[in-house]
Amino acid sequence: MALTIGDLSKATATKVETVRYYERIGLLPKPARTQGNYRAYGQAELGRLSFIRRARDLGFSLDQVRAMLGLSDDQACDCAGIDRIAREHLQEVERKIADLTALRRELTAVIQSCDGGTIADCRIIEALGPSAGI
Amino acid sequence: MALTIGDLSKATATKVETVRYYERIGLLPKPARTQGNYRAYGQAELGRLSFIRRARDLGFSLDQVRAMLGLSDDQACDCAGIDRIAREHLQEVERKIADLTALRRELTAVIQSCDGGTIADCRIIEALGPSAGI
DNA sequence: ATAGTCCCTGCAGTAACTACAGGGTCAAGA
DNA sequence: TCTTGACCCTGTAGTTACTGCAGGGACTAT
Structure with missing residues (x-):
């Protein structure tokens, strides 16, 4: 019935040691x-661990993950604080979506140009270069 | 004319020490x-560093960044290898976009529900839970 | 010429894992 | 029954990707 640490580990592609580490740091x-x-x-x-792993994979720090988990833990917490945290994370999420969309466009272009021989003009760096996004 | 390490640091929000670190590891x-x-x-x-920083922020490892930079460095590299790496990264990028889109939806819901009092039903964990995506 | 702000090298410390060492638990098979 | 193998336990040391000094040199402005 109950899940072992190995079950959680397999289901979320997380090392057993990492699950214990997350427990240790709360x-x-x-x-x-x-x-x-x-x-x-x-x-x-299992759901909580899955959230942590995917958020980490998306580039959020453990402190940021902690704050987002707090959004769902503190059902009765004051709304002003929740709103501020949520808005901050939403902005970051939208920036990341924009960056990844630019990267996807360039990766698609690389794959396209690969069809016919060698890459003539690779723009993969320009996709996330200093003038991209924002 | 030339840019100092401090110029790169400011332009990409990277610590000077980190720029030197990237040089040290190649x-x-x-x-x-x-x-x-x-x-x-x-x-x-500047463009290269900007790419590295954004890719890192999006959750790619330094080894993955190295591989992506290789795509643009090796103009004459064999196309089959480039194509494989690019397709792998494209899949990963598309998964991340899907995850972030789900996260955006839930953050928006949190902000919405915050308008009128306390949060009744926060589903932020479900957004990146074990059955989400894919 | 001297104070302040940058830069240099080298090395130690932090965050977030990751990998043992040394040992206990438990289901399956001889 | 007992033992073999796969799993679990605690504790600690190592790795990745930075980050922060210490001790000293370079450059700019007063």
């Missing part, structure tokens, strides 16, 4: 234990 | 030096 709650002192998780922890 | 070329042994950069290095 990002994941201390889970229930079995008779044999094994960690026993539920679906909630 | 991500940035060893630049020309002035009489006083100061590093002297051009626009090409």
Whole structure:
């Protein structure tokens, strides 16, 4: 019934040691234990870990992840604070979407030009260069 | 005329130490030096550093950045290899765009619901949960 | 010429993992 | 039953990607 640390590890492509590390720094709650002192998780922890991993993969720091998790943890927290944090993260998310969209366009162009021999004029760096975005 | 390490640092919001670090590990070329042994950069290095920083911010590892820079460095490299790397990165970029889009939707919902009192039902974790995307 | 702001090298410290070492738990098979 | 293999435990040391000094030189403006 309950999920082991190995189940969470496989489901989220996270090292077992990393799951324990997140517990140690307080990002994941201390889970229930079995008779044999094994960690026993539920679906909630799986969801939380999945969120952490994907947010990390998207370039958010653990402190930022902590703040976003706080948005869902503190149901009764004051709205002004939540609103500010959410707006900050939304701006960053939109900037990242814009950057990735530019990168996608250039990667597509590279693949296109690869069809016929060697790359004549690679613009992959220009895609995220100093004048791109913003 | 030439750019100092401080100019690059300011233009790309990168610590001076980090620029030197990228040079040390070979991500940035060893630049020309002035009489006083100061590093002297051009626009090409500025573009390259800008690319590195944005790619890092988007969650790519330095090894992945190195591979992407290789795409543009090796103009004469065989097309099959370039095509494979580019397609892999394109898939990853598209997954990240999908994740960020889901995250944007949930952050927007949080901000919306904040308008009238406390958050009733925050689904921010579900946005990047185990069944989201793909 | 001297104060302030930059630059240099080299090395130590931090964040976020990641990899053992040394040992316990548990299901399956001889 | 017992033992083999795959998993789990704690604790600690190493890695990646920066980041922050220390100690000293270069350049600019008063």
